[in-house]
Amino acid sequence: MRADEIRSRFLDYFARQGHAVRPSSSLVPADDPTLLFTNAGMVQFKKVFLGMEDPGFRRAATSQKCVRAGGKHNHLEQVGVTARHHTFFEMLGNFSFGDYFKRDAIRFAWELLTEEFGIPRERLWVTVHYTDDEADQLWREIAGVKPERIFRLGDKDNFWQMADTGPCGPCSEIHFDLRPEGRRGTEVGQEEFEEAGERGGFLEIWNLVFMQYDRDADGNLTPLPAPSIDTGMGLERLASVLQGVPSNYLTDLFTDIIAAAVETVGVPYEYDSPQGVSYRVLADHARATAFLLADGVFPSNEGRGYVLRRILRRAVRHAYLLGRREPTLVLVVESVIDRMGTAYPELLGRREYIDRNTRAEEERFLATVDGGMRRFDEIAPEGGSGTVAGRDVFRLYDTFGFPPDLTELMAGERGYAVEGEGFETELGGAR
Numbered sequence: 001m002r003a004d005e006i007r008s009r010f011l012d013y014f015a016r017q018g019h020a021v022r023p024s025s026s027l028v029p030a031d032d033p034t035l036l037f038t039n040a041g042m043v044q045f046k047k048v049f050l051g052m053e054d055p056g057f058r059r060a061a062t063s064q065k066c067v068r069a070g071g072k073h074n075h076l077e078q079v080g081v082t083a084r085h086h087t088f089f090e091m092l093g094n095f096s097f098g099d100y101f102k103r104d105a106i107r108f109a110w111e112l113l114t115e116e117f118g119i120p121r122e123r124l125w126v127t128v129h130y131t132d133d134e135a136d137q138l139w140r141e142i143a144g145v146k147p148e149r150i151f152r153l154g155d156k157d158n159f160w161q162m163a164d165t166g167p168c169g170p171c172s173e174i175h176f177d178l179r180p181e182g183r184r185g186t187e188v189g190q191e192e193f194e195e196a197g198e199r200g201g202f203l204e205i206w207n208l209v210f211m212q213y214d215r216d217a218d219g220n221l222t223p224l225p226a227p228s229i230d231t232g233m234g235l236e237r238l239a240s241v242l243q244g245v246p247s248n249y250l251t252d253l254f255t256d257i258i259a260a261a262v263e264t265v266g267v268p269y270e271y272d273s274p275q276g277v278s279y280r281v282l283a284d285h286a287r288a289t290a291f292l293l294a295d296g297v298f299p300s301n302e303g304r305g306y307v308l309r310r311i312l313r314r315a316v317r318h319a320y321l322l323g324r325r326e327p328t329l330v331l332v333v334e335s336v337i338d339r340m341g342t343a344y345p346e347l348l349g350r351r352e353y354i355d356r357n358t359r360a361e362e363e364r365f366l367a368t369v370d371g372g373m374r375r376f377d378e379i380a381p382e383g384g385s386g387t388v389a390g391r392d393v394f395r396l397y398d399t400f401g402f403p404p405d406l407t408e409l410m411a412g413e414r415g416y417a418v419e420g421e422g423f424e425t426e427l428g429g430a431r
């Protein structure tokens with residue numbers, strides 16, 4: 001099942017259950033200083049959960065554009081290296097604003113996964129917050145999940161909040177058993193489940209948040225006007241499950257884009273190779289770049305614009321590692337617009353603007369990247385070890401436009417540490 005069909009079937013299912021299907025909101029949260037980027041489906045409904053806004057419906061479903069590249073939820077460091085992390089991704093979600101609560105949220109999720117999408121029940125496991133007897137009981141009663149397949153975890157895994165403040169609540173996650181054939185389906189204890197989860201043996205696919213509180217800046221929890229539901233399921237992960245592939249990057253959401261990058265660069269794509277990582281970074285960052293530009297974020301030296309600049313420059317560096325010395329990302333961005341423009345028409349509407357700005361930013365960085373890479377080789381020669389001084393991090397930034405986190409990443413790849421404070425001192429002195 002292609003990802004486009006998965007997205008539509010999700011939304012159609014919830015439309016049939018009386019949900020208003022709403023468009024994704026912008027990646028730039030409207031009027032919300034607590035958040036850099038929209039990082040979950042519930043962001044556009046934050047005021048509705050808080051009882052400050054009446055949207056005219058009490059159930060909704062969306063496929064929401066999300067960026068997790070800064071702030072509380074940040075995936076930037078892991079992109080390309082793991083099978084699951086992205087700076088940009090789509091989150092499928094259903095929402096209840098004081099309408100249904102745990103019982104129906106569990107019923108809908110189970111029915112959609114096992115009947116609509118046909119995922120075998122014996123491959124699904126669930127977790128609940130350790131205090132949540134009700135959810136534990138409902139999973140047994142409604143879905144027939146065996147008690148030994150329900151684990152009770154703490155706040156780290158089973159309490160969800162969008163940011164340090166705002167709507168939040170205990171949650172329940174559905175996990176897909178990805179262990180090797182033979183082990184699959186066999187019972188495990190909680191500790192083993194958590195360990196296997198860390199290694200990718202269990203994949204969290206859907207998070208059902210039982211929204212009940214508003215957290216203030218002092219950490220106090222005030223009950224929301226009405227218990228509500230907020231769920232989030234990454235389309236990329238669900239596509240990997242339904243397409244039977246072990247990495248999100250092997251789903252059709254990425255294969256066309258990676259193919260376009262391979263065609264441009266000309267170096268073969270092997271999944272388990274440094275080139276493989278570079279291609280995946282290019283594909284991921286091309287998606288983030290296209291969508292951020294479409295939503296009006298402009299590369300700059302602060303705030304959201306700086307996150308975009310860092311993403312763009314990381315992508316250029318990977319194209320450089322693949323041997324490219326001319327604009328490349330812009331061509332990958334083009335394939336993102338082709339691939340995703342039907343689902344997100346704003347990409348088509350701003351194609352020329354997205355292309356122009358990606359190319360300009362790429363050209364600007366390409367003009368200095370060569371010198372910066374040579375300088376970096378002198379500072380942190382391959383095979384060496386030690387610490388990169390803060391003043392060098394600053395010089396790479398000031399003279400060659402290398403964002404400090406890029407230098408840190410490159411240093412880390414070669415086994416060097418980076419001096420924490422020197423950069424800030426030099427930056428302060430230069431101001």
Ligand code: GLY
Binds near residue numbers: 160207230232
């Ligand atoms: N808001 C639910 C999630 O992001 O998992």
